[in-house]
Amino acid sequence: MAKTTTTRKAAAVRQRGVTMTDVAQHAGVSRTAVSFVLSNRENASISEETRTRINDAVKALGYRPNAGARALASQRSDWYGLVTEIVTAPFAVDIIKGAQDQAWLDHRFLLIAPSDQADAVGPNQGLEDAATEKLLEQRVEGLLYAATYHRGVHVPESAHEVPTVLINCFDADGKLPSIVPDERGGGRVAVDRLLRAGHSRIGVINLDPHIPAAVGRLEGAREALAGAGLELDPELVVSGHATADGGYAAACEILDRYPQQDRPTALFCLNDRMAMGAYDAIKERGLTIPGDIAVIGFDNQELIASYLRPKLTTVALPFEKMGALGVQTLAALTAGQPITADQQLVDCPLLERSSV
Amino acid sequence: MAKTTTTRKAAAVRQRGVTMTDVAQHAGVSRTAVSFVLSNRENASISEETRTRINDAVKALGYRPNAGARALASQRSDWYGLVTEIVTAPFAVDIIKGAQDQAWLDHRFLLIAPSDQADAVGPNQGLEDAATEKLLEQRVEGLLYAATYHRGVHVPESAHEVPTVLINCFDADGKLPSIVPDERGGGRVAVDRLLRAGHSRIGVINLDPHIPAAVGRLEGAREALAGAGLELDPELVVSGHATADGGYAAACEILDRYPQQDRPTALFCLNDRMAMGAYDAIKERGLTIPGDIAVIGFDNQELIASYLRPKLTTVALPFEKMGALGVQTLAALTAGQPITADQQLVDCPLLERSSV
DNA sequence: CCGAACGAAGACAACGTTGTCAAGAAGGGA
DNA sequence: TCCCTTCTTGACAACGTTGTCTTCGTTCGG
CATH class of the missing domain: 3.40.50.2300 (Response regulator)
Incomplete structure (x- = not known):
C-alpha cells in the first residue's frame, strides 16, 4: 500500500492531479469515508468532525472530482446531448439558452453538437448522424434535437437508443415526444x-x-x-x-x-x-x-x-421555455417516468408594444 | 479468464454496452489488437486481414468506444471548455459557431458553460467561477472565454491551471492571450x-x-x-x-x-x-x-x-473567424507550442450594400 | 459487564479503456 | 535446419472513481 501511495504521489506531481486518495490521506481518513462524504450518500453514517476534516482537506488540496471517472464507475454521466442546426443558423438561440439554464439548474451538462440545416426528408444528414454518434460515444444519457423553425424532421436511427426529445420540431415518424409552439x-x-x-x-x-x-x-x-x-x-x-x-x-x-x-x-x-x-x-x-x-x-x-x-x-415564440421544457421532459424520461404527452404545446404570448 | 468474460457478458446484457473485449471475441482476436486498430497506432503491425476482421466486428456489434474510459486511461479528453455570456445575451453567437465548427474539424468537443454578463471588474462572477470549476471537473484540456462585446475582463483564478484563450475580450491583467477585432x-x-x-x-x-x-x-x-x-x-x-x-x-x-x-x-x-x-x-x-x-x-x-x-x-465584426482562431490558438497552446502574439487582431471587412 | 449501535477502515471488484512488455507462432531466407 | 522477421497474444498495471462487504474499535444503555 505504501508503494501504491508513492506511485500515486509521483503521478500527482507529474500531472497535477489530486485524487480522492490524496484527500483521504491528508485528512487522515479512508478513501471510503471521502467518497461517502463527497457523494453525500444517505445510508452512510459519518461524524460531523470527520466530515469537516474531509471538506477541509478538499479545499486545502484543491481537489476536483474527476467527472469522467465518476461517470465510468457509476454508469451515469449527467450529460445530455443537444444536436442542433441553431448554432449554424442562429435564429432560435434562446432554445439553447433555455435548455442550458435548465440543465445547469439540474446539475447536468449539455454537450452541444452541430448539425446542418437539414430539410425534413433530405439526404443531407451526414453531420446529424455523426453528431449523434459522437454524443453517444460520450455516453450521454439522453438526446435533444432542436430546429430553427417548426417542422417535421427525421432523426438518426441511433437516437432511439437513449431517451430523446425534439424541440421546435416533431418526429416525422411520430415516435418521439416533442415540444412545439402553440x-x-x-x-x-x-x-x-x-x-x-x-x-x-x-x-x-x-x-x-x-x-x-x-x-x-x-x-x-x-x-x-x-x-x-x-x-x-x-x-x-x-x-x-x-x-x-x-x-x-x-x-x-x-x-x-x-x-x-x-x-x-x-x-x-x-x-x-x-x-x-x-x-x-x-x-x-x-x-x-x-x-x-x-x-x-x-x-x-x-x-x-x-x-x-x-x-x-x-x-x-417561446424558445427559451421550449428549451427548458425539453430538458425537463428529458429528465423525466431518463428517470424512467412515462411520457405525459406526445406533443407538448407551449404558449405564444402577446408582446404589446406600439403598433396596434 | 473465462470467468471474467462471463461477467462482462452479463454486464453487457444488463447495460446494453458493447466493449472492446466483445469486439475482440467476435473477431477472434485479442483485445490488444482491437485497441491497436481502433486507435490507429503507428508502431504496431497488424495484417490487413485482421484489420478488416476487426472493423467488421465493430460494425456487426455496433461497438462505440467509451469516450470517458478512453479519457481516463489516456489522460486526454479532447474537450475544450467555452465559458461565455453569449448564451445569455446572444449578440455574438457567431463566435460560438466559429469555435464549434473548428473544434468539430479538429475532432474535439466544446463544452459550453454559461456565465452572466459580468462587467470588467464586477464582483458578479459567481456563475463564471462555478462554470470554470465545472469545466475543470470534466477535465477539459483548455478554456476559452468569449464576451458579447469587446472589453477587458477578469478571468477566474482556476483558469490559469490550463491553457486559456480569450475571444472578443482581453485579460485585464494582461497575462492571457486573446483574440479581438481590429x-x-x-x-x-x-x-x-x-x-x-x-x-x-x-x-x-x-x-x-x-x-x-x-x-x-x-x-x-x-x-x-x-x-x-x-x-x-x-x-x-x-x-x-x-x-x-x-x-x-x-x-x-x-x-x-x-x-x-x-x-x-x-x-x-x-x-x-x-x-x-x-x-x-x-x-x-x-x-x-x-x-x-x-x-x-x-x-x-x-x-x-x-x-x-x-x-x-x-x-x-469577424465573430466566426475569432471563434475559429480562438480554438486554433488553444489547440496550439495545448500542443505545447509557444504563443505567437499576446493579442491577435482580426480584420473587420467592409460589407458593401446600398447605403453609400 | 455485556451486547447493541455507531463510526470508520480496509479490501476488492467493477467500469472500459490505454499502454507496455515479454513471449509465442507462422513464414521466409540462407 | 536455424535464425530472423512479421504478426499476434496474454498478462498486468494504470486511470480515478463507485459500491459492497467484512471487520474492528468505541461508546452507551441497561
Whole structure:
C-alpha cells in the first residue's frame, strides 16, 4: 500500500492531479469515508468532525472530482446531448439558452453538437448522424434535437437508443415526444388583439402556406374571427417570401388593391421580418402606424420588433421555455417516468408594444 | 479468464454496452489488437486481414468506444471548455459557431458553460467561477472565454491551471492571450469607403467614448481622414446610447444643427442599431439614402443591416473567424507550442450594400 | 459487564479503456 | 535446419472513481 501511495504521489506531481486518495490521506481518513462524504450518500453514517476534516482537506488540496471517472464507475454521466442546426443558423438561440439554464439548474451538462440545416426528408444528414454518434460515444444519457423553425424532421436511427426529445420540431415518424409552439393559440391571440382594438377588416401577410407555422397561425386567426362572428376573407390573405422584401411586396399588393374606404385597417404579418417590410410600404404611402393601419407581427425578433419605429406589437415564440421544457421532459424520461404527452404545446404570448 | 468474460457478458446484457473485449471475441482476436486498430497506432503491425476482421466486428456489434474510459486511461479528453455570456445575451453567437465548427474539424468537443454578463471588474462572477470549476471537473484540456462585446475582463483564478484563450475580450491583467477585432482597421475601412464615394464632411455617431470599440473605430476614422489630408471635426462627433433611439437622437442633432450647405453628406454610425435610428431621422426630414446622405454602419447585424431599406453598408465584426482562431490558438497552446502574439487582431471587412 | 449501535477502515471488484512488455507462432531466407 | 522477421497474444498495471462487504474499535444503555 505504501508503494501504491508513492506511485500515486509521483503521478500527482507529474500531472497535477489530486485524487480522492490524496484527500483521504491528508485528512487522515479512508478513501471510503471521502467518497461517502463527497457523494453525500444517505445510508452512510459519518461524524460531523470527520466530515469537516474531509471538506477541509478538499479545499486545502484543491481537489476536483474527476467527472469522467465518476461517470465510468457509476454508469451515469449527467450529460445530455443537444444536436442542433441553431448554432449554424442562429435564429432560435434562446432554445439553447433555455435548455442550458435548465440543465445547469439540474446539475447536468449539455454537450452541444452541430448539425446542418437539414430539410425534413433530405439526404443531407451526414453531420446529424455523426453528431449523434459522437454524443453517444460520450455516453450521454439522453438526446435533444432542436430546429430553427417548426417542422417535421427525421432523426438518426441511433437516437432511439437513449431517451430523446425534439424541440421546435416533431418526429416525422411520430415516435418521439416533442415540444412545439402553440402556433394556433398565437394566431388567435394576435387577431384577438386587433379585434379588441376595433379592427374588423384585417389583412394577413402569409408565409409559405405549407409550413406548420403558417397553417397553425392562420387557423388561429380564423378561430379568433369566428369568435367575433367574422370570417377570414381569402382575398385579404397574401403569401410572400419570408423576408422584409416579401412583406413589402405583399403589403403593397393589399394596400393598393382597394380604395381607401375598403382598405384593411390592420395587418397581421406572420413574421416580424415581413412586418418590417410592411412598415416601409405603409410609411411610403404616407400612412401612419397605428393611426391609419395597425400592424401586428409574429416571432418577436428583438432586433426588429423593438427597434422598429413605432415598436412592433408581436407574438413571441417561446424558445427559451421550449428549451427548458425539453430538458425537463428529458429528465423525466431518463428517470424512467412515462411520457405525459406526445406533443407538448407551449404558449405564444402577446408582446404589446406600439403598433396596434 | 473465462470467468471474467462471463461477467462482462452479463454486464453487457444488463447495460446494453458493447466493449472492446466483445469486439475482440467476435473477431477472434485479442483485445490488444482491437485497441491497436481502433486507435490507429503507428508502431504496431497488424495484417490487413485482421484489420478488416476487426472493423467488421465493430460494425456487426455496433461497438462505440467509451469516450470517458478512453479519457481516463489516456489522460486526454479532447474537450475544450467555452465559458461565455453569449448564451445569455446572444449578440455574438457567431463566435460560438466559429469555435464549434473548428473544434468539430479538429475532432474535439466544446463544452459550453454559461456565465452572466459580468462587467470588467464586477464582483458578479459567481456563475463564471462555478462554470470554470465545472469545466475543470470534466477535465477539459483548455478554456476559452468569449464576451458579447469587446472589453477587458477578469478571468477566474482556476483558469490559469490550463491553457486559456480569450475571444472578443482581453485579460485585464494582461497575462492571457486573446483574440479581438481590429476596430481601428474597421474604422479606417468605413471612412475610406465614404471618402472614396466623394464625401469629405462626415458626421460620426459615436458610442460610449470609453469602450475599446469606440476608441478604436474613432482612431481608425481619424487615420483615414488624415490619409486624405483631412481632420476629424470634433463638432461632428456626437455620442449617444447604443440603440436605435440613441442613433435617432444623435442623427437629429447633427442634421438639424447646420444649414443645408454645411450639413455633413455622410454619417458613420459606430453600430448598426444606431444606424437604424439614423435612417429614421434622415427619412423623416425628406432626405434620401444614399442620395442626400450616405450612411455606413458597424457590426453587420444581419437582421438590421440586410433588412433596412436601402440595405445598410456596414463593417462586419469577424465573430466566426475569432471563434475559429480562438480554438486554433488553444489547440496550439495545448500542443505545447509557444504563443505567437499576446493579442491577435482580426480584420473587420467592409460589407458593401446600398447605403453609400 | 455485556451486547447493541455507531463510526470508520480496509479490501476488492467493477467500469472500459490505454499502454507496455515479454513471449509465442507462422513464414521466409540462407 | 536455424535464425530472423512479421504478426499476434496474454498478462498486468494504470486511470480515478463507485459500491459492497467484512471487520474492528468505541461508546452507551441497561
